[in-house]
Amino acid sequence: MPDRDKSTLMRSVNEGIAFFATDLEPSDPGAPDRWLFVCECGGAQCVEWVELELATYAAIRSREDDVVADSHAVPHAEPVAGAAI
Numbered sequence: 001m002p003d004r005d006k007s008t009l010m011r012s013v014n015e016g017i018a019f020f021a022t023d024l025e026p027s028d029p030g031a032p033d034r035w036l037f038v039c040e041c042g043g044a045q046c047v048e049w050v051e052l053e054l055a056t057y058a059a060i061r062s063r064e065d066d067v068v069a070d071s072h073a074v075p076h077a078e079p080v081a082g083a084a085i
Contacts, residue, residue: 007042007066014038014067018057041072048072 014037021035037057039048048069052060060067 003042003044005042006044006046007040010038010040010042011066014040014057018054018061021054037067039069039072040066041068043072046072 017035017037034051034053035057036049036051039046039050041048046069050067050069052067057067
């Protein structure tokens with residue numbers, strides 16, 4: 001069963017990653033096109049990373065969905081198409 005507290009914590013981590021990533025200029029040397037975000041499924045043993053473009057991450061958040069690895073699920077969200085690392 002997913003742990004909602006862990007899911008909330010992972011969402012907070014991802015918001016920090018996105019905040020940092022959006023602060024970089026796309027022309028900055030070394031600025032990646034895709035970023036690694038943590039899976040927000042809330043599974044106790046989950047340590048998956050999901051590789052997404054910032055625009056995809058923003059679209060997920062605009063739908064108020066969670067970032068979830070392809071093979072994971074949370075009761076209220078659809079898995080997103082991202083490359084789990």
